Amino acid sequence: MSAESVFSLRNRWFITAVGITAGLFLLTAVVGLIVLPYAQRDVTFTSIWDAICSAAGVPQVRSSAAPVQPDFKVSTVVVTASMLGQPSQESIGRGATLAQQCAICHGPVGVSRADSPNLAGQYASAIYKQLKDFTSGARVNAIMTPFAVSLSEQDMVDLSAYYAYLPRLPAYHPEQGKPAPRIVVNGAPMRNIAACGSCHGALDNKAGSPWLEGQSAAYIRTQLQAFASGARRNDISQQMRNIARQMTPEEIDEVAQYYASQPPQSRRASSE
Amino acid sequence: MTSSPHIHDDGAAVAARAERRWATLSIVIIVVIAGVAAFAGIHQATMPQVRVETADPTTLHIGGEFVETNLGSAAEPDGTVTVRAIGQRYSFTPQCILVPTDTPITLRATSSDVVHGLLIQGTNVNTMLVPGYVSVLTARFEKPGEHLMPCQEFCSIGHEGMWARVKVIDKAAFMNMTSNRRRLDCVE
Numbered sequence: 001m002s003a004e005s006v007f008s009l010r011n012r013w014f015i016t017a018v019g020i021t022a023g024l025f026l027l028t029a030v031v032g033l034i035v036l037p038y039a040q041r042d043v044t045f046t047s048i049w050d051a052i053c054s055a056a057g058v059p060q061v062r063s064s065a066a067p068v069q070p071d072f073k074v075s076t077v078v079v080t081a082s083m084l085g086q087p088s089q090e091s092i093g094r095g096a097t098l099a100q101q102c103a104i105c106h107g108p109v110g111v112s113r114a115d116s117p118n119l120a121g122q123y124a125s126a127i128y129k130q131l132k133d134f135t136s137g138a139r140v141n142a143i144m145t146p147f148a149v150s151l152s153e154q155d156m157v158d159l160s161a162y163y164a165y166l167p168r169l170p171a172y173h174p175e176q177g178k179p180a181p182r183i184v185v186n187g188a189p190m191r192n193i194a195a196c197g198s199c200h201g202a203l204d205n206k207a208g209s210p211w212l213e214g215q216s217a218a219y220i221r222t223q224l225q226a227f228a229s230g231a232r233r234n235d236i237s238q239q240m241r242n243i244a245r246q247m248t249p250e251e252i253d254e255v256a257q258y259y260a261s262q263p264p265q266s267r268r269a270s271s272e
Numbered sequence: 273m274t275s276s277p278h279i280h281d282d283g284a285a286v287a288a289r290a291e292r293r294w295a296t297l298s299i300v301i302i303v304v305i306a307g308v309a310a311f312a313g314i315h316q317a318t319m320p321q322v323r324v325e326t327a328d329p330t331t332l333h334i335g336g337e338f339v340e341t342n343l344g345s346a347a348e349p350d351g352t353v354t355v356r357a358i359g360q361r362y363s364f365t366p367q368c369i370l371v372p373t374d375t376p377i378t379l380r381a382t383s384s385d386v387v388h389g390l391l392i393q394g395t396n397v398n399t400m401l402v403p404g405y406v407s408v409l410t411a412r413f414e415k416p417g418e419h420l421m422p423c424q425e426f427c428s429i430g431h432e433g434m435w436a437r438v439k440v441i442d443k444a445a446f447m448n449m450t451s452n453r454r455r456l457d458c459v460e
């Protein structure tokens with residue numbers, strides 16, 4: 001048999017094989033694209049074409065009923081793991097100049113002398129997000145808001161770069177005969193609380209979560225209470241409210257004390 | 273084979289018979305497997321999702337269907353209930369999902385970061401939440417009660433803390449609640 005006559009209409013085997021393959025193809029197409037979609041309960045198709053497109057995986061927009069819009073300001077910041085990656089020296093320098101107006105509350109090198117949060121070594125994404133949220137009104141604070149609203153987009157980027165560049169307060173937890181709080185180390189899995197460090201930096205940093213070590217106890221307690229009560233709602237899709245709501249008041253006190261411990265030299269520096 | 277001499281006739285016939293039997297057997301196997309898959313697909317609802325829908329994972333919180341105030345259970349005009357939820361490292365929002373008994377439920381969920389899993393214990397609800405896509409499932413709960421809803425897809429270091437609850441309540445009580453709130457959940 002020569003190759004020529006294999007692919008010939010006179011070859012019965014050829015016709016049969018091609019016929020069977022084409023038949024199977026058609027059958028599976030009809031079953032997969034039309035019969036099976038229609039066999040599903042709970043779905044209605046506008047037309048056979050709709051069924052075929054759906055089965056073939058063409059993305060569709062479903063006209064879902066009018067969403068319930070928030071009656072408060074939600075954060076509009078798009079947070080990604082790669083945001084504000086590599087700041088330039090110029091940006092850090094500009095940030096340093098701008099930061100002079102912040103020093104009175106946040107400290108000359110970003111370590112606060114009062115109960116304002118420390119900013120030194122804070123993740124740039126966390127600073128940037130909070131500044132945007134103060135500006136948009138998603139986070140409200142009578143003292144801080146006026147300073148944020150006057151900042152331009154570039155100012156916020158530069159300030160974030162500068163503060164992130166400053167050396168942060170290290171995690172400092174001298175053994176005082178007390179182990180670290182359970183909730184910090186392990187979270188409370190059955191209450192939907194992941195270990196704090198899985199987002200806040202000790203274990204891993206989820207973009208947008210701030211560094212907490214060395215922050216004042218009063219500040220941490222107030223923020224956790226605000227998340228729990230819903231007074232602070234700028235955390236994206238409730239990720240921090242979900243946690244704070246499940247914490248007991250004792251746990252809140254415990255974590256606040258735990259995170260607030262600072263190395264002695266930095267405490268001295270900030271009280272002078 | 274065309275040039276094989278007559279002595280091999282017997283052998284050729286045996287080979288042809290064996291070949292036919294094996295061919296029949298393999299066709300039967302294929303038909304049975306395809307049949308089982310089709311049966312399971314149609315009768316046990318193990319079909320893939322009917323429609324592919326997309327959602328930008330980075331802007332879910334800003335507006336649209338998955339904005340936080342629109343999450344939870346919504347009573348639809350046709351008597352069914354739509355539940356919307358998102359999975360994120362390391363929680364589901366809403367943290368407690370409230371559904372009525374004896375009502376067709378459509379669950380619409382997506383992820384805002386990495387792949388998560390959504391599994392409701394004691395039911396056949398089990399899907400992946402893939403960032404960028406909306407997972408849609410239908411379900412029906414016969415009895416009131418509470419189910420755990422863990423994330424069943426390792427999503428990073430806080431994964432073991434990612435749980436939600438599903439609370440099934442009497443249909444009448446549920447419908448009563450919808451009269452003063454458009455989206456329901458059981459978060460305390």
Ligand SMILES: [Cu+2]
Pocket residue numbers: 359360361362387388389423424425426427431434
């Ligand atoms: Cu997960």
